[in-house]
Amino acid sequence: MSIWSLGRQGDPSSRGDDELRMIPQWSMVLAIVLFFAMQYVFHVVMPHHKHELLPLRLMMSYAWGTLLASYALLLGYVSRDVKRRGMSPGLWMLMCVVLPGGIGAVVYFLLRQPVLSKCPNCATSIAATYHYCPQCQFQMAPVCGTCHRGVKITDVYCTQCGHDLAQDGSPARLRSYSD
Ligand SMILES: [Zn+2]
Numbered sequence: 803m804s805i806w807s808l809g810r811q812g813d814p815s816s817r818g819d820d821e822l823r824m825i826p827q828w829s830m831v832l833a834i835v836l837f838f839a840m841q842y843v844f845h846v847v848m849p850h851h852k853h854e855l856l857p858l859r860l861m862m863s864y865a866w867g868t869l870l871a872s873y874a875l876l877l878g879y880v881s882r883d884v885k886r887r888g889m890s891p892g893l894w895m896l897m898c899v900v901l902p903g904g905i906g907a908v909v910y911f912l913l914r915q916p917v918l919s920k921c922p923n924c925a926t927s928i929a930a931t932y933h934y935c936p937q938c939q940f941q942m943a944p945v946c947g948t949c950h951r952g953v954k955i956t957d958v959y960c961t962q963c964g965h966d967l968a969q970d971g972s973p974a975r976l977r978s979y980s981d
């Protein structure tokens with residue numbers, strides 16, 4: 803059994819994952835709380851004896867509130883995103899919280915691994931680089947029939963060993979032309 807017999811069902815990009823559902827509820831609540839906390843700090847806690855500074859204060863409270871709220875949402879996103887990529891949640895959450903000014907988050911987005919997909923046959927988590935499922939040998943990517951290195955579905959010959967890929971009888975190559 804191979805991925806080609808299931809057609810496009812196994813394609814991870816066609817699952818229509820809603821990125822907004824990646825933001826957990828706790829981080830939305832935290833974002834709202836932080837936003838209103840900043841309004842409170844700027845308008846109640848800070849002394850304001852000069853009334854002509856009100857527009858500035860409004861601007862500052864809004865800017866800081868939005869910034870902290872966005873950061874809370876970002877943390878929430880990272881906390882879920884890190885799991886579907888099979889990375890260490892504790893380490894990356896710590897990085898995002900400890901490194902100042904969102905540098906941790908920037909590093910995270912630069913270094914994050916591709917999203918893990920599921921084997922359509924046995925639901926094992928599969929990294930993007932796997933050619934076969936490690937549990938059930940389900941074929942996850944087009945490979946050469948001789949050396950089993952990855953090939954493009956439009957390749958006619960294997961770029962590594964020169965094997966004629968048409969001999970493998972994979973229907974994937976034909977489908978790419980008819981689409
Ligand atoms: Zn499998």
Ligand SMILES: [Zn+2]
Pocket residue numbers: 946947948949950951960961962963964965
């Ligand atoms: Zn080959």
